[in-house]
Amino acid sequence: EAGVAQSPRYKIIEKRQSVAFWCNPISGHATLYWYQQILGQGPKLLIQFQNNGVVDDSQLPKDRFSAERLKGVDSTLKIQPAKLEDSAVYLCASSWQGSDTQYFGPGTRLTVL
Amino acid sequence: GDSVTQMEGPVTLSEEAFLTINCTYTATGYPSLFWYVQYPGEGLQLLLKATKADDKGSNKGFEATYRKETTSFHLEKGSVQVSDSAVYFCALSGLTGGGNKLTFGTGTQLKVEL
Numbered sequence: 605e606a607g608v609a610q611s612p613r614y615k616i617i618e619k620r621q622s623v624a625f626w627c628n629p630i631s632g633h634a635t636l637y638w639y640q641q642i643l644g645q646g647p648k649l650l651i652q653f654q655n656n657g658v659v660d661d662s663q664l665p666k667d668r669f670s671a672e673r674l675k676g677v678d679s680t681l682k683i684q685p686a687k688l689e690d691s692a693v694y695l696c697a698s699s700w701q702g703s704d705t706q707y708f709g710p711g712t713r714l715t716v717l
Numbered sequence: 718g719d720s721v722t723q724m725e726g727p728v729t730l731s732e733e734a735f736l737t738i739n740c741t742y743t744a745t746g747y748p749s750l751f752w753y754v755q756y757p758g759e760g761l762q763l764l765l766k767a768t769k770a771d772d773k774g775s776n777k778g779f780e781a782t783y784r785k786e787t788t789s790f791h792l793e794k795g796s797v798q799v800s801d802s803a804v805y806f807c808a809l810s811g812l813t814g815g816g817n818k819l820t821f822g823t824g825t826q827l828k829v830e831l
Contacts, residue, residue, distance in 0.1 A: 649818050706763075
């Protein structure tokens with residue numbers, strides 16, 4: 605089966621610019637996650653969706669980050685405006701509803717100059 | 718809150734050496750435990766998991782046993798290969814607002830040399 609797809613793979617922007625990332629989960633997976641992985645650290649959960657509803661966004665910096673999953677399938681994560689400290693790899697993952705096993709996409713590496 | 722502590726890297730081994738990467742955790746309840754592997758330029762791949770005390774997860778020659786009494790989930794492999802060079806992440810799954818949240822350690826880089 606196809607894995608989790610993400611695009612773009614790489615993005616370089618200047619601070620205060622906006623950026624958006626896209627994720628397509630494994631077919632049938634109701635739960636979708638966005639993680640931020642800063643260099644040298646483990647991934648940290650930003651937001652979790654169940655179908656098109658938000659389950660947990662407690663770690664999402666809502667003044668600049670937003671995410672949506674309008675039809676319960678694809679999702680986009682946006683940063684506006686970006687800061688230098690947002691440089692990281694943004695990972696999307698998905699799982700079957702109720703499962704604790706998550707499958708990760710290849711990630712988007714964001715560099716903010 | 719939940720947390721995972723891994724041994725710091727990099728760990729450098731010769732091919733065919735024995736590997737141990739230590740992982741301990743702090744969590745409420747009875748989480749599932751995972752090892753994920755990240756090869757250069759790629760996303761995380763699930764390596765193995767264990768869902769309850771004394772369970773042993775295994776895959777591709779790697780194994781780890783869920784030890785509740787020592788809150789540990791150490792990763793082991795009897796004979797590493799150059800192709801095992803990657804970053805290994807220990808993680809636990811805890812409930813959050815009705816969902817399952819993974820809490821990761823900081824990762825341990827493994828370098829295997831000929």
